Amino acid sequence: MQALVVPAVGDIADTLGVSDAAAGWAVTANLLACAVLTPLLGRLGDLRGRRVVLLWAVGLCVAGSVLAAITSSLWVLLVARVLQGASGGVFPLAVGILRAELSPYRSMRATAVVSGMLSFGAGLGLVLTGVLTGGGADYHRIFWLAAAVSAAALGALAWAVPHRPTPAHEREGLDVVGAALLGGGLLGLLLALSQAQRWGVVSILASVIAGLALLVAWAAWERHTPAPLVDPVTMGRRPVVVTNLAGLFVGLANFGCVLSVTRLAQDNFGASVLTTALVYLLPGTLCSAVAAPIGGELVHRVGGRATMLVAGSLGVTGYLALAAGHSVHGVVIGAAIAVMCSISLAYAAMPALLAAEVPGAQTAVANSINSVARWVGGALGSALVVALLSGSSPSDSAFVTVFAIGATGCALSTVLIARGLSAPPRSGRPRTAAAHP
Numbered sequence: 001m002q003a004l005v006v007p008a009v010g011d012i013a014d015t016l017g018v019s020d021a022a023a024g025w026a027v028t029a030n031l032l033a034c035a036v037l038t039p040l041l042g043r044l045g046d047l048r049g050r051r052v053v054l055l056w057a058v059g060l061c062v063a064g065s066v067l068a069a070i071t072s073s074l075w076v077l078l079v080a081r082v083l084q085g086a087s088g089g090v091f092p093l094a095v096g097i098l099r100a101e102l103s104p105y106r107s108m109r110a111t112a113v114v115s116g117m118l119s120f121g122a123g124l125g126l127v128l129t130g131v132l133t134g135g136g137a138d139y140h141r142i143f144w145l146a147a148a149v150s151a152a153a154l155g156a157l158a159w160a161v162p163h164r165p166t167p168a169h170e171r172e173g174l175d176v177v178g179a180a181l182l183g184g185g186l187l188g189l190l191l192a193l194s195q196a197q198r199w200g201v202v203s204i205l206a207s208v209i210a211g212l213a214l215l216v217a218w219a220a221w222e223r224h225t226p227a228p229l230v231d232p233v234t235m236g237r238r239p240v241v242v243t244n245l246a247g248l249f250v251g252l253a254n255f256g257c258v259l260s261v262t263r264l265a266q267d268n269f270g271a272s273v274l275t276t277a278l279v280y281l282l283p284g285t286l287c288s289a290v291a292a293p294i295g296g297e298l299v300h301r302v303g304g305r306a307t308m309l310v311a312g313s314l315g316v317t318g319y320l321a322l323a324a325g326h327s328v329h330g331v332v333i334g335a336a337i338a339v340m341c342s343i344s345l346a347y348a349a350m351p352a353l354l355a356a357e358v359p360g361a362q363t364a365v366a367n368s369i370n371s372v373a374r375w376v377g378g379a380l381g382s383a384l385v386v387a388l389l390s391g392s393s394p395s396d397s398a399f400v401t402v403f404a405i406g407a408t409g410c411a412l413s414t415v416l417i418a419r420g421l422s423a424p425p426r427s428g429r430p431r432t433a434a435a436h437p
Helices: 003-016 025-048 050-070 074-101 104-136 140-160 176-194 201-224 238-268 273-302 304-325 329-355 360-388 396-420 431-435
Strands: none
Touching: 003 025, 003 074, 003 104, 003 140, 003 238, 003 273, 025 050, 025 074, 025 176, 025 360, 050 074, 050 140, 074 104, 074 360, 104 140, 104 238, 104 273, 104 329, 176 201, 176 360, 238 273, 238 304, 238 329, 238 360, 238 396, 273 304, 273 329, 304 329, 304 396, 329 360, 329 396, 360 396
16 A cells, blocks of 8 residues: 555656646655554554454555545545555554464464565555556556455455454553644654655754654653553563664665665666566565565564564675675666565564563554554655655765665664564573463
8 A cells, every 4th residue: 555656656746737746745645644543543453353443444445545546636646545544554453363363373473474474565566556557557557456455355354354352451442642642743753754855954853843742742641641552661661662663774674675776777777667567676576475474484483583683684685785786687686685575574573572572452552653663764764765866867876875774774673683682592482482382
């Protein structure tokens, strides 16, 4: 839902007769909606039942996709993209369901696979957009595809996910004030990042300051309210903070790779949107799908910490290869595969790290916050790539700088996990498995 529109912004602008900046809000609106709705839906799932909230979230995706497919109005398209933002709640709700339905061993492996598939889905969205809009085809096709996929998912979820009544002790009231403060703070930060190329310095600083002020107020509110949106004690634990910070840098590396490789293929190699999708992005996308179950097996055998270290090392290697050999087709394709696989492995590992520290009743909201951290990192990575590669023909040094930033993001996530988390028991079993024989 997020990546699907990125390559089609130019087509949307041409079809609707608006500027590229205006059409870019089709990406920004979805990102902002995801950031605001994800923790809210995650907490609602913890309180009211994850199955019903998950069905509502996917149902909103269906509605938003159909609306986007039939409209030729930018404003209606933005409303549709906000509805599609409910997709952000799907993953954390799914993690909560898996943890509740499966044994600790099975849920850990299954969660790692589902999480790793996020990277595959993002890459697949970019590839399919290139295929469906190649040769100047109508961009509305991508939304019809999104509607079909969402509808199929909705039917499958309704059939496969069992209903479980929420225990009475978990039916607390929703922290509306906390949700508003958190949502407002995230809006301020993400607006500043996503609009950095269009706004002046004063507007950017004002947005950042307002966002940080609201987040500080949110943290203070959560410490004193009896039923917080996010438990400050749990989320303040060192392993949870470290995992979320690592998620921010992984998100930065993810978007930095996709956007920079796309621009490199089109500018340096003269590739069309379709060629870029099929030749430069599809191999990494397919390999990331293979990496997802491998990540699940690694998490099961050696734990989330070791899997994150492998992922970070692989990402650094891929980005350094891009920096050194980005003039060679084969190197670019191979390095993109390495980076995309590293993202898939990292996504597989982070839920396991959170599961070791977070009570089952807070699984969905904890993974929601981690998702938001990844999106903030992604917005930062996107802003940096756009700023460094702006203009009709970016210099070679600009691409090297982007790849160096991506390598730094992967390296920082590795250092955070290596220094911030203790090693698992010598048996190699993850702590969650040891705690639940």
